[in-house]
Amino acid sequence: MGTLSAVKTKLDSRTRPGIGERTRETNTDYEVTVHETIDGIDRSRWNHVIAHAKQASVFHRYEWLEAIETGLGYTPNHVVVTKDGNPIGILPNFVVDLPKVPFQRLWSTYPGFGGPAITTDTAETLDAILETIPTLCTGRTIVHEIRAHDTEYLQYSDVLRSHGYRPARSKGRFVLSLTDGYDQVRSGMSDSRRKGIEQGKAHPYEIVEEELTRATLERFHRAYERHMEQIGGDAYPLAFFENLLAMDSRLLLLTLRLDGEYAGGFLELLDDEQSAVHGFFAAVPEEYYDDHASELLYDAVIRWAIDNGYDAYDFGGATGDFRSGLFRFKAGFGGELVPNLYWERGDGLRWKFVTAGRELYLRMRR
Missing domain, CATH: 3.40.630.30 (Gcn5-related N-acetyltransferase (GNAT))
Structure with missing residues (x-):
């Protein structure tokens, strides 16, 4: 990429424009x-x-x-x-x-x-x-x-x-305050969210904090692509996720296993600047919805964020339509709708x- 023209460019050695x-x-x-x-x-x-x-x-x-x-x-x-x-x-x-x-x-x-x-x-x-x-x-x-x-x-x-x-x-998006601890968070959930968490825990499950490697990201990405196709969204390419490895200290990858089988996971962004965890990438195929996979993962990441001193959990985008199933699902965790x-x-x-x-x-x- 060539050097672009400058407006009132300073041409000393300190300020000479670089490439691009x-x-x-x-x-x-x-x-x-x-x-x-x-x-x-x-x-x-x-x-x-x-x-x-x-x-x-x-x-x-x-x-x-x-x-x-x-x-x-x-x-x-x-x-x-x-x-x-x-x-x-x-x-x-x-x-x-x-x-x-x-x-x-x-x-x-x-x-x-x-x-x-x-x-x-x-x-x-x-x-x-x-x-x-x-x-x-x-x-x-x-x-x-x-x-x-x-x-x-x-x-x-x-x-x-x-x-x-x-x-x-x-x-907007739903943002959940974590400053009063997990018991307060749980008491603010809807009955259906609390029930979903308990029903999910009634079956053999395991949630693992994965080491961030290309192999674990590739597995997550395969489930993420399926998830995005099922909800009609556009998936980011694997190359984007591979480049995120450069900021691995700001990522949290949680994997869910049900009856020993891989059932997707969450890739979270750790916003230390704002003391928040962002739920930015979800990979839960619809065949695990009835197993309450999403409730189990949200419950786990909320607990993780509290244990690690974060003040808020950000559920990500909300449609702005209270009739939407996704809107009601996220609202059930008790967060505040923030514009x-x-x-x-x-x-x-x-x-x-x-x-x-x-x-x-x-x-x-x-």
Whole structure:
């Protein structure tokens, strides 16, 4: 990938753009670079920002972004703000196709959650990031979208609006507080969830915390593909999971065996930044539903998270429709329905065409 042209590029040895990097000088104190690959960015300096930025999460970490780029093939446009040569703010982004139209969106972050991660000089750093985004939305890329998981991002709402962003979509996920211990969690479950756990335990079963290897991931992935096919979802390729091995300290792989037979499992993300465990990948084939496999696995991972000092368990996406079976299933564990935060910034006739089509589609569905 060749070196990209720069806007007001500094050409000294410290700031010369690297491969796949654009540089923009905002003033004498701040500099913005855009990276079309995470390769070449210093891992420790990137993760240092994540460790000290209040809203940052496991989805901001270098290893997660590297797995997306390498395993899924999405093109990054990561924005980094430095002051006196030190990174103080980042916004990870990937270029992703828009469904059903020949255009693309710049998304922070997909898969997962994103948004700006800033350690200091918040107002100046946020402005520097947001002023850079329009230069990245060119050609087929017609909109920038932020999908954030932390309601702390609401403090940026007015600044985002001043830069042309608008709130978009209403979805959420169930988040279960673990701070009062397992007995309190269990008392908050519905009767049907507690009954399902007990019925699952009535039969011979074993839940194992697996060592993370290519072999254990391959076995999990086979069950995961079956699970996604059965629920009508799109499965991520094995290459993505193999690249996640670089962040094995942030993964938990639980395997369920029923009567000695492999019955799927969960691959969890450990979000030490937010003291949460994310239920991001499930692999429970439908032939084990009647054995209450999911209840057994959720019960085990909740206990594991409490034992290891995490404050919350995140069940992942909820449809926003209380009539959905998946919605009711997750709600039965007693978690709080927490909104995901979406902001969009799009320009031009093509974006207006796409948004009009989306509104028409949603009206027809209703």
